[in-house]
Amino acid sequence: MSAVATGTRGVTSAPWFTSLVTVVLLVAMLGIGGSVYPGFLSLQVIFNLLIDNAFLLVIAVGMGFVILAGGIDLSVGSVLALSTMISAWLLQHAHWPPVAVVALVLLLGACFGGAMGAIIHLFKLQPFIVTLAGMFLARGLCYLISVESITIDDPVFTAMSQTQVPILGGFLSPGAIIALVVLLVAIWLAHFTAFGRAVYAVGGNEQSAAMMGLNVGRTKVLVYALSGFCAALGGVLFAFYMLSGYGLHGQGTELDAIAAVVIGGTLLTGGYGYIAGALSGVLVLGAIQTLIAFDGTLSSWWTKIVIGALLFVFCVVQRVMGGRSKQ
Amino acid sequence: MSTTGATVKPSAQAAASRAALLQHPLVRPLGALVALLLVDAFLVPGFFHLEVKEGHLYGAIIDILNRAAPLMLAALGMTLVIATRGIDISVGAVVALSGTVSAMLIGGSEPTTPMALALAASLGVALLCGLWNGVLVAGIKLQPIVATLILMVAGRGLAQLLTDGQIVTVYYEPFFFLGSGYLAGLPFSLFVVAAVFAVTLLLVKKTALGLFIQAVGINPVAARLAGLRTATLITFVYVFCSACAGLAGMLITSNIKSADANNAGLLLELDAILAVTLGGTSLAGGKFSLVGSMIGALIIQTLTYTIYSLGVPPEVNMVVKSIVVFVVCISQSSEFKNILRRSA
Numbered sequence: 001m002s003a004v005a006t007g008t009r010g011v012t013s014a015p016w017f018t019s020l021v022t023v024v025l026l027v028a029m030l031g032i033g034g035s036v037y038p039g040f041l042s043l044q045v046i047f048n049l050l051i052d053n054a055f056l057l058v059i060a061v062g063m064g065f066v067i068l069a070g071g072i073d074l075s076v077g078s079v080l081a082l083s084t085m086i087s088a089w090l091l092q093h094a095h096w097p098p099v100a101v102v103a104l105v106l107l108l109g110a111c112f113g114g115a116m117g118a119i120i121h122l123f124k125l126q127p128f129i130v131t132l133a134g135m136f137l138a139r140g141l142c143y144l145i146s147v148e149s150i151t152i153d154d155p156v157f158t159a160m161s162q163t164q165v166p167i168l169g170g171f172l173s174p175g176a177i178i179a180l181v182v183l184l185v186a187i188w189l190a191h192f193t194a195f196g197r198a199v200y201a202v203g204g205n206e207q208s209a210a211m212m213g214l215n216v217g218r219t220k221v222l223v224y225a226l227s228g229f230c231a232a233l234g235g236v237l238f239a240f241y242m243l244s245g246y247g248l249h250g251q252g253t254e255l256d257a258i259a260a261v262v263i264g265g266t267l268l269t270g271g272y273g274y275i276a277g278a279l280s281g282v283l284v285l286g287a288i289q290t291l292i293a294f295d296g297t298l299s300s301w302w303t304k305i306v307i308g309a310l311l312f313v314f315c316v317v318q319r320v321m322g323g324r325s326k327q
Numbered sequence: 328m329s330t331t332g333a334t335v336k337p338s339a340q341a342a343a344s345r346a347a348l349l350q351h352p353l354v355r356p357l358g359a360l361v362a363l364l365l366v367d368a369f370l371v372p373g374f375f376h377l378e379v380k381e382g383h384l385y386g387a388i389i390d391i392l393n394r395a396a397p398l399m400l401a402a403l404g405m406t407l408v409i410a411t412r413g414i415d416i417s418v419g420a421v422v423a424l425s426g427t428v429s430a431m432l433i434g435g436s437e438p439t440t441p442m443a444l445a446l447a448a449s450l451g452v453a454l455l456c457g458l459w460n461g462v463l464v465a466g467i468k469l470q471p472i473v474a475t476l477i478l479m480v481a482g483r484g485l486a487q488l489l490t491d492g493q494i495v496t497v498y499y500e501p502f503f504f505l506g507s508g509y510l511a512g513l514p515f516s517l518f519v520v521a522a523v524f525a526v527t528l529l530l531v532k533k534t535a536l537g538l539f540i541q542a543v544g545i546n547p548v549a550a551r552l553a554g555l556r557t558a559t560l561i562t563f564v565y566v567f568c569s570a571c572a573g574l575a576g577m578l579i580t581s582n583i584k585s586a587d588a589n590n591a592g593l594l595l596e597l598d599a600i601l602a603v604t605l606g607g608t609s610l611a612g613g614k615f616s617l618v619g620s621m622i623g624a625l626i627i628q629t630l631t632y633t634i635y636s637l638g639v640p641p642e643v644n645m646v647v648k649s650i651v652v653f654v655v656c657i658s659q660s661s662e663f664k665n666i667l668r669r670s671a
Contacts, residue, residue, distance in 0.1 A: 072472070119653070123660040126610050128414070128472065130656065132597060136649035143642030247642075255480060268473050301487035308481020315469050315477065 018265035018318060019273070022280040029287045037294040043170040049286040051172060054179035055080065055234040055241065056285070059253060060260040060278035061186045062230025067261050068190070069223045070203040070270030071127035075116065075134035076231040077253035079109055081246065082138040083235025088150035088245025091157065098156040106232050112138065113228020117221035131224075135254070142247035149246035152239060160240040175237040182233065183279055190275040199223060203270030259307055260285055263314050284310070352607040352614070355658075356622040359605070363629045371636045383509045387632065395628035396516035397422070397575035397592075401599035402606070402620040403520075403527055404571030407564040409603050411543045412612030413464060413471035415565060418572045418599055420482025421456045422592025425449040425576035427486040430495040430586035433502050442502055446577060453573025454566055456482065461562030479596070486588035496585040506581030516578050523571065528617055540564065544612030601648070602627055605655055 034041030050057070059076050066073045083105045090096040090104070116134045120127050152158075164171035190196040198219045201209040210216045238249060262268060263284050264277025288306050292298045367374045367387070377386035401418050408415045432445035440448070456478055463474035497503075508515040531537035542550040543557050551557045575595070580586045604610060605626050606619025630651070634644050657663050 119657065123657050123662045125656050125660055129600070129604065129610055129652070132600070133649045133652035133656070136597075136645045136652065140642065140645030140647075140649060143640070144646060147640070147642055255476065258476065259480065262473070268470055299488065299491065301484045301492060304484025305481050305488065308477050308484065311473075311477045311480065312463075315463075315473050316467055319467055319469055 016265075016274070018314070019277045019280065020265075021317070022263055022265055022277065022284060022314075026280055026284050026287060029284065029291065033287070033291050033294060040290075040294055043168060045290065047167075047170045047172055047176070049283055049290060050176045050179070052241075053282050053286045054173065054175040055237040055250075056253065056256055056260065057179040057278060057282045058182050058230050058237060059234040060257045060264070060282050061183055061275060062227035062234075063254075063257040064261050064264070064266055064273070064275045064278045065186070065190070065199055065223050066127075066227045067258070067266055067268055068203045068270060068273060068275075069199045069220060070206065071120070071220070071223065072131065072258070072268075073113070073116075073224065073227045073231075074128065074131040074254050075112075075138055076227060076234070076257055077250040077255075078135045078138035078142070079112060079228060079231035080235040080238055080250035080253055081142050081248065083109060083232045084239040084242070084245040084249050085142045085145045085150070085247060086245070087157075087236060087239045088152050089145050091152055091154045092150055098154055102236055105236060106229055109232020109235070110225045110229040113231070114221050114225035116228070117224030120224065121217045121220045139247065145247075146245075147247065149244050149248075152243045152245065157240060157243060161243055173240075175240045178233075178237060182230070183276070186275045186278075195219070195222065200271050203272075205271070256285060256307075259311055262318075263310055265314075265318075267318055268315075352616055353619055353622070356606050356619050356626065360622055360626050360629065363626060363633060367629065367633050367636070370633070379512065382512060384512045387636075389514065391625070391628050391632050392517055393514040394632075395624050396514070396520050397578050398595065398598055398602060398628060399520045399621055399624040400523060400571045400575040400578070401595055402602040402624045403523060403617065404564075404568030405596075405599040405603050406606070406608055406615050406617055406620040407527075407531075407540060408471070408568045409600070409608055409610060410540050410612060410615035411561055411564050412547070413561065413564070414600065414610075415460060415475045415568045416472060416596045416600075417456065417460060417475040417478035417482055418568065418575075418596035419592035419594060420479050420486070421453050421569050421572040422576035422579060422595055423483050423486040423586075423588050424456065425453045425573035426580035426586040426591045427489050427495065427588050428452050429502075429577050430497050430580050431489060433497055433499050442499070449577060450570065450573050453569045453576070456573075457566035457569025458562065460569065461565035464565060465558040465561035483588065486591075490586065490588045492589065494585050494587045497580070498584075502581055503584060504581070506578045506583075516582070519574060519578065523574065524617065524621065527567075531617065541613055541615070544615070598627055599624075601652055604652070604659075607659075609659075 030041060030046070039045070059080065063073055063076060086108065087101050087105050090101045091098065096104075112134065116130050119125060120130050160174050163174050165174060165177060190199065198209070198214050201212065201214055202216055202219050206216055209219075234253075235250070239245060242249065258268075260278060260281030261273075262281070264273070264279070264281030266273025266277050285307060288310075289300075289303050292300060292302050292306075364374075371387065374387050377384055377388065379385070401422075405415060405418065426449070429445050429449035432440040432448055433442060434440075460475050460478060463469045463477070464471050467474075504515055505519075506516055510518055531540070539550070539555055539560055542553070542555060543560055547557055572592070572595075576592060579591055602623035603615075603620045605623035606616055606621070607623075608615040608619060627648070630647060631644055634647060635641060
């Protein structure tokens with residue numbers, strides 16, 4: 001009897017358990033959707049989840065690293081908007097070549113994140129308040145460039161937006177493929193490199209990590225730089241998707257990304273979870289939206305309420321299990 | 328961080344007394360506010376000019392105070408939450424919910440529900456929101472930012488669901504008094520703020536509540552071991568914060584004569600946190616200043632007014648605000664003070 005109890009406890013407190021719950025939830029949602037709405041369970045609907053949420057997946061990957069390291073980054077939504085804005089302005093008004101534009105935007109994003117990380121580390125400030133200020137700053141800079149939205153008609157960006165890459169009878173957009181590649185690289189980075197181990201160590205216990213001789217400051221700055229880079233790349237993908245730059249793009253994306261990471265099974269206190277959870281988290285959020293869109297009688301406001309409820313359930317489950325594993 | 332012992336300088340005494348004055352927590356925020364007002368006095372003609380029209384006081388100062396009222400209320404509640412080492416990012420959602428409920432209950436020109444009942448109901452909704460946050464933080468022991476994130480996401484969704492995403496317009500005249508009426512020549516909203524402020528100040532200064540809140544903020548475990556009912560206390564501050572947000576929601580709804588579930592109170596939580604930080608309350612909990620938060624709220628509103636009245640595009644507002652946050656946070660950090668001390 002007690003062996004069974006410890007056995008189940010061992011299973012529920014394993015790091016992969018919450019992530020597994022999310023995958024089961026996703027399969028269940030797709031299954032219910034498929035049985036209720038004809039045409040829901042086609043491969044293309046699932047591919048569309050990925051196409052529509054490619055930018056969110058990339059941002060959630062960056063956010064996953066920050067959260068694993070015990071921090072939080074509220075600036076990602078506005079960095080996304082700023083990236084679309086800078087890209088659009090450079091393409092349309094300065095007539096830069098698209099490759100240079102993308103490279104510059106990615107570099108700026110990484111520097112922006114890195115600078116926030118440096119402030120957080122050097123002045124021992126709360127990540128919450130520093131990235132909050134970063135959020136205001138990036139959003140404000142958008143409006144300094146232009147208050148209006150700028151349409152992008154660059155041929156390369158248009159091509160990226162309209163190309164359909166055939167896979168397994170369906171198709172993916174180049175943006176979705178980039179997002180998947182980012183996810184694979186991130187999984188490698190998190191689980192097979194010294195940097196990844198340092199991130200988990202810092203998130204688990206910063207003091208212990210420092211005493212072990214890990215360079216905590218360097219890890220933190222790199223993590224925020226990575227998140228800024230991902231946010232900028234998310235912005236580029238979003239610009240491919242929307243073909244415009246606008247200061248209001250991506251409002252609330254930071255919350256979606258945090259929600260995706262939490263639903264994907266990563267503990268917000270840091271050091272516990274998988275980067276791959278970002279994919280299942282993003283797909284669950286996307287599936288909620290698709291289910292509500294397929295239903296047609298439910299208003300879109302339900303999306304937020306369901307996401308809130310899911311967040312609640314996952315946080316409480318994590319809390320209960322987190323308490324157990326520490327005993 | 329042990330530096331080699333600082334050498335004592337001859338003018339150490341004068342420096343110490345000057346430092347003691349400068350160390351007063353309210354000096355920095357007050358200085359910032361006064362500096363802003365002086366800038367306005369130079370740049371905006373007739374900034375300090377007040378005149379009486381139809382028995383009401385008019386002027387830029389009154390305007391700033393009136394517009395700052397919802398932010399001041401939200402900042403009051405946020406101060407107590409932050410003092411317990413918490414944070415409440417659901418303030419904007421609660422503003423949207425309570426505003427929506429009051430607007431929907433009051434409805435058209437002839438109220439469907441008596442106004443008192445409608446206001447009580449929307450305050451009740453806010454209290455429930457606070458209770459929810461409090462139970463999550465104190466009962467289930469979620470991180471405050473996560474616990475309130477849930478309501479931040481779902482609360483606005485609920486408000487939008489109630490109104491179907493539409494803006495609910497109110498036509499009932501007496502309701503407008505709350506946000507745009509005048510009492511004794513001054514905007515009525517200021518009396519609401521003053522009343523809440525006075526009650527909070529009394530609770531915090533004349534009862535042991537303030538001490539308890541500080542104790543929880545400094546060390547929750549020690550406070551619990553010393554016999555404080557920390558869970559009840561923490562729940563109380565979240566309920567209080569939501570109640571303040573609910574009042575702010577009613578003021579905003581009454582002022583714009585409609586409830587906009589999509590935009591009412593958007594980013595208000597961030598402004599409130601900013602006001603509290605500007606006022607010298609530490610985000611690490613323990614130390615807090617209610618007066619400081621009021622000054623912080625006024626700084627934000629004055630800054631906004633200055634930017635608008637200078638003819639600078641309002642878009643610059645966010646950039647300025649963010650730079651202010653960076654400067655204030657860095658200058659308040661102990662690391663920065665260490666660097667200053669070493670270079671001095």
